[in-house]
Amino acid sequence: MSLLNEDATIPFISRYRKEITGNLDEVQIGEIVKFKELFEALEKRKISILKTLEEQNVLTTELSQKIHNSQDFISLEDLYLPFKKKRKTKAETARLQGLEPLAKMIMSQNVNNLEQTASKYTSKEVATIDDAMEGARFIIAEWINERTDIRNNIRRELERFATISSKIIKSKIDEEKAQKFKDYFDWNEALKNIPSHRLLAILRAENEGFIRVKIEIDSERILQRIENRIIKSQNNCSAQIEFAIQDAYKRLLFPSLSNEALSIAKEKADEDAINVFTKNLKQLLLGSPLGEKRVLAIDPGFKSGCKLVCLNEQGDLLHNENIYPHQPQNQTNEAIKKIGSLVDAYKIDAIAIGNGTASRETEELVKKIFFKDKVDVFVVSEAGASIYSASKIARDEFPNYDVTVRGSVSIGRRLQDPLAELVKIDAKSIGVGQYQHDVDQTKLKKSLDTTVESCVNTVGVNINTASESLLSYVSGIGPKLAENIVNYRNEKGSFTSRKEIKKVPRLGGKAFEQAAGFLRIKNGKNPLDNSAVHPESYVLVDKIAKDLKINIADLIGNKDILQKINLQHYVSETIGLPTLQDIVKELEKPGLDPREKAKVFSFDANIKTIADLKTGQLLPGIVNNITNFGCFVDIGIKESGLIHISNLSDTFVKDVNAIVNLQQQIIVKVLEVDVVRKRIQLALVK
Structure with missing residues (x-):
């Protein structure tokens, strides 16, 4: 804690202060940082509440002690709830009409003639006995809502027995965009069991207006429990209290606490999704670099042609131009000659081809070329390259070149050193993770920044060649x-x-x-x-x-x-x-890069589109995304295939990352192909 308060970073503490921490690693220190921030936020909130209660002259020694002893925000806010300044509620209106004494008498359950007593509280604003009773019930309902024991009892019920259900909004059923949420048109499961990816998908469908989501529990059982806690006699007072309990539950308790339960579930889902993203990002950033080699990078395309750039060992741009080997120009021979001459002229060691449109066709073309010396050919992920090429960082690096040149340079540099290049791109745009746009964006950014920082410091940085972004x-x-x-x-x-x-x-x-x-x-x-x-x-x-x-x-x-x-x-x-x-x-081994060197990989040359796939085929692939429910695999076509977690092994798999890593080269078996929905189901072979 003292190191953190002195602005020491997690990488520094874990690497150079092992004696002080008892050899804690970055993950453990990261957890301490989270608890420290939570503790500080809780203490700050306690101070604010205590100050407010003092100003209201309602702070007792007992209440102060309870506030100091509270260990989470929920119990703290429950203590503050009765004193919180409220907007004009029904209960507040009833109090202003002088009905609080009547409410207290009803709660005492000792009034013999309730109607006669209530008649004394009629006035210009409270026209009838029924109006007086109703106002008193509003006050009682608010008291019930503020009882910590009742709130905690409902919380426990929601935690153990709540279900989440979703129904299609009928007017949306035929909309094309709604079809991707088809699984949730009529869905129901226990809230405590719902996987994070499914909850985030359901909430996204609700946010986009396709479904309605409900949280449900056995309300009758809860109402009975509340009545058992409050009602001690059977008379006219108890009948009024029963009405107030039902009102408190329906209008105040259940809406508030079911939203709280859903919010807690969403928080947990966010945490799971962020963990998936950070694990993927770490693997991607620590991906295998080719090292200081001369690279010819190609951003492939059909009509607009393929953009070529030549880079030296440090990633500096030496040359750029366009070739048009594919339809409609079909200048194949010219393209082959040009690539060959550039490889010779700039002493190219490797060729990097972006994995977007026309990637396979371009790879096929390059592999036909005879080079005097050995030139390795790599297919490189383009994810986020367009974001980089239009960014201020790219404009500052290449002010005299357009976005196509910058994008091609990014592809080539990713092969040379993925970490040094990917740090220039907003991590959310790199294309790994699940539902990253649906989670808490502040927490996501913080977690991703911490991950990037960890990776950069794990590898180390050459101060004389590193970009501003990397430094x-x-x-x-x-x-x-x-x-x-x-x-x-x-x-x-x-x-x-x-x-x-x-x-x-x-x-x-x-x-x-x-x-x-x-x-x-x-x-x-x-x-x-x-x-x-x-x-x-x-x-x-x-x-x-x-x-x-x-x-x-x-x-x-x-x-x-x-x-x-x-x-x-x-x-x-x-x-x-x-x-x-x-x-x-x-x-x-001073300054040894902990990353493995990049390996050449080839897709199956016979598979060009999803239509070429057949059930039972064995294909080479590269893991390009990992989620809690499985991993996605690039098999050399536009659509990635999914290996569901159940198809990763013959035995039970709890953690996908325990079986596969991002960018891992694997062999998969085609299980099912849905051409219409563009979905491919795969199984891991090896």
């Missing part, structure tokens, strides 16, 4: 310092040491402490500057090297010597074994 996710940096780093680099040239980073305007000691271990300097003055060893540990590494009578450059990568070091000898008050073990591990 902004480095621990302790942020957008403004990232801009200052790039400006400094442009003015002064490449950084030659980590010490020089301190010269960046506004980059103070705290930011340097948080960032330095994640920023790499290749071929710098100090070999440790290209490692994850933090500068605060340089003195320690120097001491180890001197004790071994070897210089640091010779120590790095020398596994035999490193494994013989007695780490216990270097344990101190501030540095323990976990940090020492990390240092040795890093010295063995």
Whole structure:
């Protein structure tokens, strides 16, 4: 908590403060951050409520104690409910008409002649005895609504027994857009059991106006329980109380608490969906890079042609032009010659082809070309490339080129380094996850930003080549310092040491402490500057090297010597074994990229459209999205196929991520093809 309050980041704490935290990892620290924020928000709300109650002169010692002891927002708001300023309610109107004493007498259940008593409360505003009784019942209904025990009892019933049902709005049944929600035209299941993806789908259908959604429980049983708690006699008073109970339940309690139950279920569904998204995003960002290779990237198309760009090892644009190998121009031979000459001229190592329109046809064309040297061909996801190409980041990078060139560059750079390129795009536009537009957008953004930050710092960043976008996710940096780093680099040239980073305007000691271990300097003055060893540990590494009578450059990568070091000898008050073990591990392979290298993959050449699919076929595919109910697989056509969670294994599968990873190359079996609805059911073979 003290580290977090000092603005230390999660990546920094988990990597460089293991002794303080007891070796907690990023996930565990992330959970602590969530609880810390929840606790602080709860404490802030308590202070606000206490202040309001003091101003109203209604704060008793007992109530103050209850508020201080409450451990969640629901119980806290229940305590505050009787004192909350309300808009003009029926009960408030009745009070202004002087009917509260009558309500109290009815609640006492001791009035012998209720009609005679009620007649005393008639007035100009309360014309009849019935009006007086009704007003008193409104007040009683409000009292019942404010009783914590009754509210909690209904909450428990909703939690255990509530059902959610949906019905089609008849006027919408024939609308084409409604058909994608066909499964929910007449649906019913227990609220506690509904999977997150189904709840979000139902709520989306309701928001779009196709269905009506209801939450239901056994109201008769609940009403009986409330009556048993309140009614202690059988007379005219009890009859009035019974009416008030029914009114309180129907008008106040059930609408409020059923909405609360649905809101809690939605919150849980949001959390599940966000978890799915963050897991997918992490796998995508940590996808296999090709590395520093020269790439020819192709954004394929038919009528508009294919946009070609050539990139050097650092992703800089060397050349761009269009070719028209497909219909209607059919300039196939010219296209083949052009690609061949560009590969030779720019010493291309690999070709990246976008996976959109005309992708398969373009891949087929490229694979026919004979190259003098080996050139690997990759199909790369275009998801979000159009968002990037029209963004300010892209305009700043390529002010003199149009969106088609920028989009092609993005495709090529994704092959070179997916992480460095994808951080430039709003994570929601990358195309992984489920119902990301239906969940709490603030929570989603926060979770995705944390995930991006984690991935960037896991890999580390070359400060001399990284874009402003990539640098902004480095621990302790942020957008403004990232801009200052790039400006400094442009003015002064490449950084030659980590010490020089301190010269960046506004980059103070705290930011340097948080960032330095994640920023790499290749071929710098100090070999440790290209490692994850933090500068605060340089003195320690120097001491180890001197004790071994070897210089640091010779120590790095020398596994035999490193494994013989007695780490216990270097344990101190501030540095323990976990940090020492990390240092040795890093010295063995300094700056090693934890990601696997990109592998070439080929789809089945005979499958071009959904019409080519047949039940029982075995096909190669790439996992392109993972949800709670299964995973989607790119099999080389426009439509992705679904492997339902039940078809991932012969045994029970609880977590899809335990079986497959995003971008994993797999073999699938075609189970079912629905050409009309464009749905493909698959099973995992291997």
